[in-house]
Amino acid sequence: MRIAIDAMGSDNAPGVEIEGAVRASLESDMEVILVGDEAALSEKLKAFPKHGSISIVHASEVITMEDSPVLAVRKKKDSSLLVAMRLVKEGRADGIVSAGNTGAVMVAARTVLGPIRGVARSAICQTLPTLKGPVAILDLGANVDCTARHLCEFAEMGIAYSQYTLGVDNPRVGLLNIGEEDAKGTQVAKEVHRNLRAAPHVNFIGNVEPRAMYNGVADVVICDGFIGNLILKTSEAVAGLMAQLMRQKFESSSASKLGAVLARKALTELKKIVDPNESPGAPLLGVNGTVIIIHGSSNSSGVAHAVLGARVAIANRLNEHIAENIEELRAVERTVHEGSHPECAPPEEGAQEALHDRAESGEGGE
DSSP, rough: EEEEEETTTTTTTTHHOOOHHHHHHSSOEEEEEEEEEHHHHHHHHTTTTTOOOEEEEEEEEEEOOOHHHHHHHHHOOHEEEEEEEHHHHHHOOOOEEEEEOHHHHHIIIIIIIOOOOTTSOOOOEEEEEBBBEEEEEESSSSHHHHHHHHHHHHHHHHHHHHHTTTTOOOOOOOEEEOOOSSSSSSSHHHHHHHHHOOOOTEEEEEEEEEHHHHOOOOSSSEEOOHHHHHHHHHHHHHHHHHHHHHHHHHHHSSHHHHHHHHHHHHHHHHHHHGGGGGSEEEEEEESSSSEOOOOTTTOOOHHHHHHHHHHHHHHHHHHHHHHHHHHHHHHIIIOOOOOOOOGGOOOOTTHHHHHHHHHHHTTTTT
């Protein structure tokens, strides 16, 4: 198995990508392909005499965080991101990990790899910690305006990810909403609720509020990208705030410092649970290839975990299961709804191409 890394994408590239690639390669039987400036990568790789199976593919350009995603993908054809995507498209790599410009990753994935058959919108998925284990939440920013059909597709993709990557049997699916009652939320939310309730193959538990989500009532939570991105960033902000407050309190007196020493092991374990660098990254679900997005500030541990997460997804044929789930959703739409809900009608001819063009324009992205 071969995983390509956009080695020039992160805030601290290419150091963290190289170290993360080394760690992942030594912990598995994978070949890791570093894509970027060959001279710079070769020189820095010398610091790791023992590095497993790592190769380098040269790319002369870099897409920066300041670049317009659409213009960068159109003009920087030899960027590390585009070269890595083409390796996946051509079958020379099985997946890609990037800590680069998120918008550019989404546009490049839709442009180079294309969508899985039947998927109208790809979605960013990530696990968040709860009292009962991780919950997969999507979308986290790829689509700010979603129809009921899109959210139902997110549910199907999230089920596949939870089951075949996280190992959850019969994942419980919840719709993020402002209340648990069936009639709560927007018209789109009500439509999604009706549709998923009517799907016998979906273990739909209904609406969930953020408190319930963090209590672990669901394994998969769906929402549009605007809400999802706010949830993610708020969660990160609150986690940072709590860490700062704890540090201030532990340093406030000698007794508190002693308490910190005694609680060191528990605090270390807690940090691992909430640290995004300990997660398998955020897969972009719904495209014809395994694409893992990680934060630009990720460290080498974050890169390594993302590479290993990509390995699990590929080994368990995640994209094949997503395609199967989407087909099952379409069957439910045809047999149960019988065209009574326009949102659940099969896509009109050319709809996929129109949505693909929309993705290329950058509309709906972060």
